[in-house]
Amino acid sequence: MGYIGKPIKRIEDPRLIRGRGTYVDDIELPGIKFVAFVRSTKPHAKVRVKKTQGVFTGEDVNPGSDFPIASKETTYVGQPVAVVLANDRYEAYDLLESVEVEYEDLPYVLDPFDAMKNEVKVYTGLSSNIYLEKNFVKGSPELAMDKADFVLEGELVNQRLIASPLETRGAVAYFDGQRLNFWSSTQSAHYLRRNLVNFLGFQNVRVVQPDVGGAFGSKIITHPEEYALAKLTMKLPYPLKWIPTRTEEMISAGHGRDKRFKFKVGFTKEGKIVSLIGTIVGDLGAPYPDANDDESGNVLSTARMILGPYDIPNASIIAFAVHTNKTPTTSYRGAGRPEATYFIERIVNMISNELKLDPIEVRLRNVVRPNQMPYDNGFGIVYDSGDYVKILEDAKPIYEELKKEAGENYCVGLAMYVEITGFGPWEVARVLAKSDGKIIAITGSGPHGQGDGTAFAQIVADVLQVPIEDVEVRWGDTDVIEDGIGTWGSRTVTVGGSAMLEASKELKRRILESAGKMLNADVEELEYNDGKIVHKVTKKEVSLVDAIKFAYRAGISLDVTYVYPVSKPTSPYGVHMALVKVDKETGEVKVVKYIGIDDVGAVINPMLAEGQIRGGVMQGIAQAIYESARFSEEGVLLTSNLSDYGFPTAVESPRIEWKYVERGFSNHPTKSKGIGEAGAVVATPVIVNAVENCVGKRIASMPSSLGELV
Amino acid sequence: MKVYEKDQKVKIHFKVNGQDVEYETEPRKLLVHALRELGFTGVHIGCDTSNCGACTVIMNGKSVKSCTVLAVEADGSEILTVEGLAKDGKLHPIQEAFWEKHALQCGYCTPGMIMEAYWLLKEKPDPTEEEIREGISGNLCRCTGYQNIVEAVKLASQKLRLGQTPYQRQ
Ligand code: FES
């Protein structure tokens, strides 16, 4: 026992390495029909769809409205405008070609700065293209700017990306006359259920999240197609399946980031930042409420986290979330925090180059001191614990080593981050013991690759002192647990795990109570030891299994549900570095070595945590040098397949070394902080800083394209 | 020469994981859909442009992207999918190595990745890191960042060369 903190192999793997997983497209039901969507080819137009056999329109799904399915007016290329139904996917896509759609072009706007002028409305129903505007101020930024030794101005672009999980979205829906059964490739069965209940005005909904082939934020919201599928199956006498093609997926889902920052920063000749003034503009794309609600929160996260781990006394930031006639943006791994980290870390790198001051030294002069913890950053975020000075000191020798290794055409870069993870409002865990002794742990969150199932098994096994093999972990079915929030915001192990820990403790207490009845003793006289319960004085003992069996006869329920409420997020932090090779002839950038040090509080499973870092870092690197969602002037996505988009292979990916320190613990029972997004948050500026240090000119946009560097 | 009409169904015979299979299909149907309909749902679809390799199977000894083969073209062939790797419930060393090295997260690329590794290690029993990365460059993974997959292939190559398949919890 003592599984927590160990690199325990995943309990999820045996099925998946045998090809025995069940992803949504693996689900078949008798008589199932295949559904496909006709998608708008125009960024903004009036639409009329000719209704024929097997064709449904927005009027069937959301009469009188253009969301989720456009009835009269479409606002982005890729928006569903009609639905077809056929016996299989081949026939469905045949049918798609025969659907007649008439478009009447309307003026459109693709650039958010243009959109802010409100000369062209993204949607005729909008009073303004500006969805949200919020001002954050601390200290006296203008005054401090005037007094600064140096002022630097610029604009940074954090480009639009596409999450691109290897499995697209997809769903199966079946109304049995009484109840809607809904399987979806989603990040949370419970959250999806609540959305469907709201949309349909009907509560008998069961949602199942089967195996999910990744998401990275793209499957949090309920997508237009999911609402449509639910609505149609309620009217039709057969089950429906919807699985988009990759091209459809790329034009219509998973778009994220897409923020710009116009800034002015004032600093002293010692490199102390005294003032930061700027405007953040986030591109929300078209007005699809579910997406806008998600992404506008991320724009606020960017603003709130823009000061990074630094104690910047004066700052003023205006954040705008703006509509354009493009695919609605949603969360993508990091959800607003990568942009914040990118902006501030790029600025700090510029200051370091400007003053010819070592990048670690600049950061040391600005970071929040350990005695300032917990630190309120003035924009509504409290960093709870940690030692930012120490981790920079840890990084120093590694950084020096990398610099020594760097020959001609090699450059070294570094970035630091602080994150917010472990969001509320609550999470649920249910731990129960069957009458044969079997332990089952169910979480209200919805893992889809992160391996939280194993971490939960570690936690439950440690509390109950049983072999990990005896704990079965389940999730993703609204029928098997009271409720749940979901897996996002790097919250699952910490928040879901804390619920699991508390539920297990209560189960243990009840098992003790049962043993007490068996031994005619008070619970205080008993000791729980290695899966046995022993009387402290008489040394009489009962096995765990016997105590469990007896509980049923004694009328003690061994089915515990624990709702764990959360009030504040918790803040991990770290320093990452890379050695990068830039070919000055071709402009090709290659990451040769990458090293990260993080403090994410208590590490429940270092092997899984490292896996999260490696995956996240690779996505961050990909943003820096490979990936970008680009649109034509006609509002058509130019990067609508995996080769054009720049999705990296094993050849482009470097070795990523990871170290962790455990200094700043969270206040949660697990003492952990989230790590799911950290890699993607920090890696992008690490790489761009390295390239900038090497080519000797400021880099304003990504990916660091060949032409720009040469 | 046999000529088939557009909507005419064609009967094909092939071997999947050692079993004879008869399958009736339209000529336009892709092998990946045929295999999945036959119950080999470990064969996945990750794209529509032959980039991702999630659909990789071994066909007549070669790794192929089954989304880019028509089912009728597979008539008479022998196919191995991930479902056919474990023998008598015992994992293949590549599967073991993926488990040991944490080479999968969501598991969606995993069957294709494992089949590509299977083919690679047949071609090159002792590949260098570079050869492994090159060898799996037709297989995309969004979760792992690839490094643990490279480690797993290395470990599998050792296991296979030593003929060792240590006991694993099944
Ligand atoms: S499904 Fe992507 S290559 Fe075959």
Ligand code: FES
């Ligand atoms: S493990 Fe998720 S795509 Fe590879």
